[in-house]
Amino acid sequence: MTSPSPACSTGPTPPPPPCTGTTATVLSPRALLSDAQFNGVMHTVLDGNPGMEPEMAGRIVVEAIAFLATAAKSTTSLVPSRVVDEGWHALILHTGLYQGLCFRLGGFIHHVPERPDPGRRSQSSVERTVAAMEAAGYTPDRDLWRGPEDTTVSVAADCQHSDDGGTIIITPKPK
Template sequence: MAGEELFDSLTHFVIVHNGQSSERAARIADQAVAFLVTAATATVPMVPSDDVDLGLHALILHTKEYAALCDRYAGRFLHHNPMPGGGARDPEKVAASAHAMKAAGFMVFDDLWTVNGTNLAQCDSDCGRPYGQA
């Protein structure tokens, strides 16, 4: 999907810039790419968790690769839409995003789908494999 070189770069970025362990950074990178691919065709507003947002920001900063992934999966560039003035993430939208990823066949790492420490994924143990509103 993202290619090993991009995945390694995303993982390294999250380690260096966000102080995450190698294993956790790799899982954050995985969820960020899965989030982007899901968001490309999602029918719900996609909002990342606090942790997944770290990976999304790393991915967006890889502009060439990000644009290519957007084109490949969405057929258009998916713009970053930060909430004006910041503000809290909507827990219902974060939970819906995790469930949309699962429905799309991606594994959802529950521990990375939290907002202010509260788990929102509530993913069952039958998770699948190992951005999109204009």
């Protein structure tokens, strides 16, 4: 793997755009936020999930950023896992940061949650999202993309996203 170009470092606010100046095909979602921004969001995850280790909270935030970066460019419906949705919720609570991140990714990504309904949850929707993330150049943390009913990682998030309900709305829509 080659070193990122200077434009891909986690420099001053606002953070740089996604790394594209390398020959590596794997993108770093972490590079989309400054250290202070990332730590603030990570601590929001920790605050909502007492007893969670900071390392796990950081992994959740990284996956949420990669999910959003993929969803912003996708023309198909994508859904976060229950665990990754926790990171998305934390990002949304940092409204200015979230707005800036969305617009750097290509458009504002609205979160429209649905009430939990186990009958509508689909592992195939989660797998489609993971495949889209891989195609976009990310390496999903598979332990955080398990099925909707998996409770290996305990998080407070309890909303759901169906695969065809239009729960993720990008403004403007990708072309």
